[in-house]
Amino acid sequence: MPLLELQHLRKYFATQKAVDDISFSIDAGQIFGLLGPNGAGKTTLIRMITGIFYPDEGQIIFNGKKFDPQNDIAHIGYMPEERGLYKKMKIGEQTTYLAQLKGLSKADATKKIKEWFIKFDMNTWWNKKVEDLSKGMSQKLQFVTTVLHDPKLIILDEPFSGLDPVNTNLIKDEIYALAKKGATVIFSTHRMEQVEEICDHIVLVNKGTKILDGTVNKIKQDFKENLFSIGVDQIPPSLNGTAPFEVVGNEDLAYVVRITGNNKPNDVLNYLLQRGVNIRSFNEILPSLNDIFIRLVKGTPVSRQFQNVNS
């Protein structure tokens, strides 16, 4: 059963169709990537899911029922891209306060904070202030405040920006652990290599509409261009149209070829073997999400244009 289902969501602002008829669903326990260039409408979408904005049209189904921001936001943890904490407030007090706002009792909050602080090696921070922390440290703290109340749905907007590789891995492992325990994670970013690594399922939005929806593997299959890398010293020159492929590139010690027509990879291998070519390696080249992303959003202006909305 999907934990979250968006049905034909629409949100127009004065000069922007920020979200224009977007639907998708996210299964419980999934790590879900919400991708899109700057200004695509990701933040507006997330703000509707967190109850900050009401959609103009469409509806959100959360946990099988119509989304009710009043009660359901207690089950959501949101780390916005524009994040922050009270600079002058003591870290322990502040974390307790934020947890209480999510509905935890003071005793529960304190107990959970202590556990997380031990896990993240933040024991000595309790009586410090946020202004004493470095950017990476406050990032970790922000993550803790987001997941402290055991939310069913965790929304992370660019969670790794400003983190060093060690802390990035620490948070990444936590995200996996939380997903394993049943939490659903929405992960919004531009960093495609992280998406490929972490996400099960992605949705790509551009200019307020959904342009891609599927699992990472399926999308890669859908967008593959029948490219293969063949490790050979030399491809025989006498091709004149009989070869089942064309050479599109030449890296050191390997050729990149595209299979033509209805030929299969085996046909390529047969062709080469018949000509006595010594093959060291043969690999399919799947497009990276980065390539797909760029290909799909290419041609749209770099920054979003203002438009008149007559809704």
Added chain:
Amino acid sequence: MKKILLIIKREYLTRVKKRTFIISTILFPLLYLGLIFGTSYIAATSGTNLKVAVIDSSGFFDKGKIERENQRDSSSVLTVVDFNADSLKNNFKNWGYDGYIIIPANLDWEKGVRNLSMTTGRTISTDGAAPVQYKLNRIWTSIKNEKLGIDDHKKNIIETSIISIVPKNFNDTKANSDIAGRIGYLAGILIYIILLLYGSQVMMGVMEEKTNRIAEVIISSVKPFQLMLGKIIGIGLVALTQFFLWIAFMTLIYNITKASGGGNQTVSVIVGGVQDTFTSINVPLILFCFIFYLLGGFFFYSSLYAAIGSSVNEDMREAQSLSLPVTMLVIISIAIMSAIMRDPTSPLAVWSSIIPFSSPIIMMARIPFGVPATVPWWQLAASMGALIAGFIFTTWFAGKIYRTGILMYGKKPSWKEMMKWAFRKS
């Protein structure tokens, strides 16, 4: 509801625990007392006593009369000398005089003389020369009395029988307009200070949340309106706490000075004044109204300040330019207050004490003059009702702007855009 309480608690505790709050709470009454005692002390001791030499060419001012006056009143010392004008001019400083006066020979006792110069080596203001003038005039009067044949008995009759007018409202025989005026003024000023001080605290608090970018984190847990309301109520309670602490301090200091300062004349005058004040006014009513108008005015204005704080970015100047119209309203109220103190029942006074933007200050300035004598019950009721309606409207209005503004980054919005945020559908 529980969340609003949490927000109120945080806003309240973080502010009350701040060092600046503690310092200002203790310092203000001390400064206030220092001002009272300091000014009366300075007034009593400062102002050097002028020593003035007098060359009397007229023969009216004999040494005996001057000596008698010098003994009666030591705020200046006059000495009749026999030197000639030139040597006095060159030497009066060396001889220890601050200046000298030459009384002309042709002085006519019936006509007198308009102006006599007092020559000095430094600039002395008219106020500074007043004791000398007063003393010379007393002597001059006694000279004229002698010439006219007025003896001490007649003189007493002339001097002691004067008529003074004391305004008395037949509706309210206890009212003392002098004390009422002072209390009203103090109450108005206090509300003015609290509105501006704590109103801008609300604005800064909202700006802090916006620039720290914590606003979005918080409003994913609570509604923007709850956050705004919690902040306003929390800071309002801080203002109230500070006010009560001041009252407690003043009462404490008052009781200590009353107990310890029985012998000191200045202290007992002040103590007496305070006692007079409390017996001549309706303390519970004034206190109740004060708290009502303090909070009402605070809600009315601070929600506007919150809306402004939510609309601007880090730039303090943007906040100042946007909040100027609101601040002007508060300042205009104070200007109206000084105008209505002379006649607290004028139409200006009545209307400005009912319209919510000025009523917190103006009504509070009028109430000490007496309810219902000066302020009829219907006016008080209308004013309170209008203020409640007023702050419900401003909070609603500000809530709409706040909801949009708190998540807006980028250029400063104009008032026109903010109106659009307020009145568009949600």
